[in-house]
Amino acid sequence: xxxxxxxxxxxxxxxxxxxxxxxxxxxxxxxxxxxxxxxxxxxxxxxxxxxxxxxxxxxxxxxxxxxxxxxxxxxxxxxxxxxxxxxxxxxxxxxxxxxxxx
Numbered sequence: 001x002x003x004x005x006x007x008x009x010x011x012x013x014x015x016x017x018x019x020x021x022x023x024x025x026x027x028x029x030x031x032x033x034x035x036x037x038x039x040x041x042x043x044x045x046x047x048x049x050x051x052x053x054x055x056x057x058x059x060x061x062x063x064x065x066x067x068x069x070x071x072x073x074x075x076x077x078x079x080x081x082x083x084x085x086x087x088x089x090x091x092x093x094x095x096x097x098x099x100x101x102x
Contacts, residue, residue: 017047030054 019035021044026032030053036046052060072079 019047027051031057 018037020037022036023034024031030051033048033050033052034046035048036044039045069079071077
C-alpha cells in the first residue's frame with residue numbers, strides 16, 4: 001500500500017536559497033536549526049528557523065548524514081571525519097556549522 005501526502009510549499013520557497021552558514025542549538029524539548037547566508041562580514045540573513053523535537057533529532061541527523069554520504073559518493077567528494085583530540089577523552093572538531101564570510 002502506498003501512502004500519499006500533500007506538500008504545501010509557499011511561493012517564497014519555490015526557488016531554494018543558498019545557506020552557507022547555520023547554527024544548531026538546544027531549545028525547549030528539542031533543537032533549533034537556523035539556516036542563513038552571510039551578507040557582510042558581520043551580517044547573516046536567516047532564511048529559515050525550525051525547531052526539531054528531541055524525539056525526532058536522531059531521525060533528522062541520520063537523514064542529513066545519509067543524504068550527504070550518498071551525494072558525496074556520487075560526486076566523488078571525500079568527507080572528513082571526526083579526529084580525536086590529544087586532550088582528554090572528548091573528540092574535537094573545527095566548527096562545521098558556522099561558515100566563514102567569503
